Amino acid sequence: MSEILTKSRARNVFYGGSLFFVVVFVAMTAHSHRYIVKTSTAGMELTDAVRLGKHVWERHSCINCHTLHGEGAYFAPEVGNVMTRWGVLDDAEGAYEMLNGWMEAQPSGVEGRRQMPHFEITEEEMRGLAEFLRWADQTDTQNWPPNDAG
Amino acid sequence: MKYQSQKVAYAYFMVAMGLFAIQVLGGLLAGWIYVWPNTLSELLPFNIVRMLHTNALIVWLLLGFFGAAYYLVPEESERELFSVKLAYIQLAILVVGTLGAVGSYLVGIHGGREFLEQPLWVKFGILVAAVIFLVNISLTVLAGRKTAITNILLMGLWLLSLLWVFAFINPDNLSLDKMYWWFVVHLWVEATWELVMAAILGYLMLKLTGVDREVVEKWLYVIVALALFSGILGTGHHFFWIGTPGYWQWIGSIFSTLEVIPFFAMMSFAFVMVWKGRKNHPNKAALLWSLGASTVAFFGAGVWGFLHTLHGVNYYTHGTQITAAHGHLAFYGAYVAMNLAMFTYAMPHLRNRDPYNQVLNMASFWLMTGGMAFMTFVLTFAGTIQTHMQRIVGDYYMDVQDQLGLFYLMRLGSGAVVVLGALLFIYATVVVRREVIKPGPAAVPGE
Ligand code: HEM
Ligand code: HEM
Numbered sequence: 267m268s269e270i271l272t273k274s275r276a277r278n279v280f281y282g283g284s285l286f287f288v289v290v291f292v293a294m295t296a297h298s299h300r301y302i303v304k305t306s307t308a309g310m311e312l313t314d315a316v317r318l319g320k321h322v323w324e325r326h327s328c329i330n331c332h333t334l335h336g337e338g339a340y341f342a343p344e345v346g347n348v349m350t351r352w353g354v355l356d357d358a359e360g361a362y363e364m365l366n367g368w369m370e371a372q373p374s375g376v377e378g379r380r381q382m383p384h385f386e387i388t389e390e391e392m393r394g395l396a397e398f399l400r401w402a403d404q405t406d407t408q409n410w411p412p413n414d415a416g
Numbered sequence: 417m418k419y420q421s422q423k424v425a426y427a428y429f430m431v432a433m434g435l436f437a438i439q440v441l442g443g444l445l446a447g448w449i450y451v452w453p454n455t456l457s458e459l460l461p462f463n464i465v466r467m468l469h470t471n472a473l474i475v476w477l478l479l480g481f482f483g484a485a486y487y488l489v490p491e492e493s494e495r496e497l498f499s500v501k502l503a504y505i506q507l508a509i510l511v512v513g514t515l516g517a518v519g520s521y522l523v524g525i526h527g528g529r530e531f532l533e534q535p536l537w538v539k540f541g542i543l544v545a546a547v548i549f550l551v552n553i554s555l556t557v558l559a560g561r562k563t564a565i566t567n568i569l570l571m572g573l574w575l576l577s578l579l580w581v582f583a584f585i586n587p588d589n590l591s592l593d594k595m596y597w598w599f600v601v602h603l604w605v606e607a608t609w610e611l612v613m614a615a616i617l618g619y620l621m622l623k624l625t626g627v628d629r630e631v632v633e634k635w636l637y638v639i640v641a642l643a644l645f646s647g648i649l650g651t652g653h654h655f656f657w658i659g660t661p662g663y664w665q666w667i668g669s670i671f672s673t674l675e676v677i678p679f680f681a682m683m684s685f686a687f688v689m690v691w692k693g694r695k696n697h698p699n700k701a702a703l704l705w706s707l708g709a710s711t712v713a714f715f716g717a718g719v720w721g722f723l724h725t726l727h728g729v730n731y732y733t734h735g736t737q738i739t740a741a742h743g744h745l746a747f748y749g750a751y752v753a754m755n756l757a758m759f760t761y762a763m764p765h766l767r768n769r770d771p772y773n774q775v776l777n778m779a780s781f782w783l784m785t786g787g788m789a790f791m792t793f794v795l796t797f798a799g800t801i802q803t804h805m806q807r808i809v810g811d812y813y814m815d816v817q818d819q820l821g822l823f824y825l826m827r828l829g830s831g832a833v834v835v836l837g838a839l840l841f842i843y844a845t846v847v848v849r850r851e852v853i854k855p856g857p858a859a860v861p862g863e
């Protein structure tokens with residue numbers, strides 16, 4: 267192997283091959299970007315309320331307890347399909363009512379049960395958060411999760 | 417230590433070890449909260465604890481890489497660093513940024529993308545520090561001898577810094593946000609950091625085994641080629657269920673399976689070099705960490721990664737404790753242990769003393785590695801039960817978690833062992849001044 271594979275040949279294969287895979291990867295992500303915008307998330311408009319909701323989600327770092335589309339922490343339930351679980355995916359008002367009721371009731375204070383903190387969230391923000399979760403839930407995620415348990 | 421400027425690595429390693437202690441203590445607290453969930457629930461909720469745990473990890477690993485570069489580049493390039501002052505300024509920026517981030521997390525100011533929660537000014541600080549670092553190291557390398565080790569190290573560090581730009585890009589569209597988020601997370605640990613790891617491993621093998629540079633360097637190019645050829649398209653294993661097209665299921669499954677090969681190659685490389693090497697280097701602890709790191713990396717990243725990387729499997733295991741099991745062993749083997757190997761090798765030179773405190777150091781290796789392995793096993797069991805009950809039977813998340821208490825208790829126990837090992841490592845490296853047992857017959861002094 268030592269005659270065929272010299273050090274400089276190995277180096278050139280490394281540079282050339284890596285460049286090739288970078289180009290393929292960039293082309294595929296460009297296509298995926300289009301696909302996300304035009305197809306998989308096109309089921310519901312990305313409104314200002316959804317945007318606001320995403321900021322609220324981030325400001326409180328919900329991702330460090332929950333998963334969203336299966337990514338995040340594993341301390342608390344999946345929320346990418348919570349609106350389906352609650353049966354309010356197509357009902358903006360009902361989604362807000364359910365979410366608001368849930369958030370108001372936290373922390374439960376039950377001994378030995380994982381606690382979700384209480385967050386200071388205005389009504390407008392809460393409506394945004396509900397819209398954000400409805401928006402996330404309608405994304406085409408290739409049929410994931412396998413069932414409503416998330 | 418041949419060059420005076422290598423000394424800056426000392427400050428980097430010390431700060432890194434401080435953060436390492438914070439990281440594992442944070443992990444222990446997180447593991448504690450899993451078992452006794454009412455602990456601190458109002459003062460310091462789980463999400464903040466977890467953020468401290470993961471962020472401390474990432475920052476100390478990066479500090480370790482920077483320190484390793486400052487240590488090995490002068491030797492490889494055969495000249496002093498371009499600027500020692502810049503290196504200290506860079507460290508100061510990173511320390512201020514880290515303290516700032518910790519302070520703001522504690523008062524509830526943080527971002528909301530996992531691992532990238534740092535406030536914007538801290539992200540900029542990291543960017544500035546990275547630029548200073550790249551300038552400093554690149555000017556040193558360009559002016560001196562060029563080797564495959566510095567070449568690969570620099571390429572890894574340049575690319576990982578470039579990818580940091582995606583930490584600033586946060587689209588309103590959640591699926592786009594997720595797709596670009598992986599440009600930082602996956603393309604760090606499964607592409608660019610692998611280059612850094614391979615370069616450090618190559619350097620250690622060169623020093624510890626005395627094998628020919630030609631041989632080491634050829635291996636290195638093969639390893640990093642395998643890493644990037646598989647790892648770049650391997651990103652697809654995160655694009656199964658986040659709104660990205662279906663073709664990623666096959667691309668991601670196939671290429672991420674191939675990612676096992678470079679980790680296998682790194683492990684084989686380490687063992688073959690030790691086998692072939694003639695040198696009997698006295699720093700046995702550094703050798704243990706180098707072999708241990710490449711072996712545990714193969715199991716954590718390679719075996720535990722493959723366990724859930726095929727899309728047919730990942731459909732059920734995605735986002736369960738299986739992921740946590742893999743994340744722990746992979747990070748530990750590939751990056752924690754490799755950094756500790758470098759610290760173990762370099763610290764005696766940096767502190768200018770010969771005894772290596774090898775007994776305590778090696779004991780800490782077994783404590784930490786045993787603890788992490790046990791943690792990985794119990795989380796894998798917990799994850800298997802969770803996958804079955806929640807994803808197949810369809811039981812509600814919280815009900816399933818209630819069944820897993822015993823595993824979380826054992827995870828906490830193994831975490832305590834890891835903390836003990838980590839503190840022992842720091843003690844052996846920083847405090848002890850004498851070897852605790854007498855060395856055997858004289859060994860051939862190494863470099
Ligand atoms: C004292 C030992 C440790 C304990 C008890 C511990 C515990 C934990 C806990 C409870 C979580 C949160 C899991 C969740 O989201 O539900 C976590 C996350 C994490 N820890 Fe640790 N940890 C320890 C050591 C380490 C070490 C040594 C590393 C690095 C090698 C590490 C890397 C991580 C990473 C990367 C995550 C995020 C995982 C993911 O998102 O999948 N931890 N840890
Ligand atoms: C040293 C290298 C590696 C490190 C440090 C690492 C670390 C991690 C971490 C921390 C996560 C969780 C990310 C999150 O929070 O969502 C993760 C996820 C994952 N890793 Fe790795 N990994 C490595 C290599 C690999 C390899 C080589 C494979 C495949 C053979 C692999 C397969 C996966 C898969 C499939 C997931 C997604 C799990 C899920 O669906 O929940 N990893 N990795």
Ligand SMILES: [Fe+2]
Pocket residue numbers: 602606650651653654
């Ligand atoms: Fe990955």
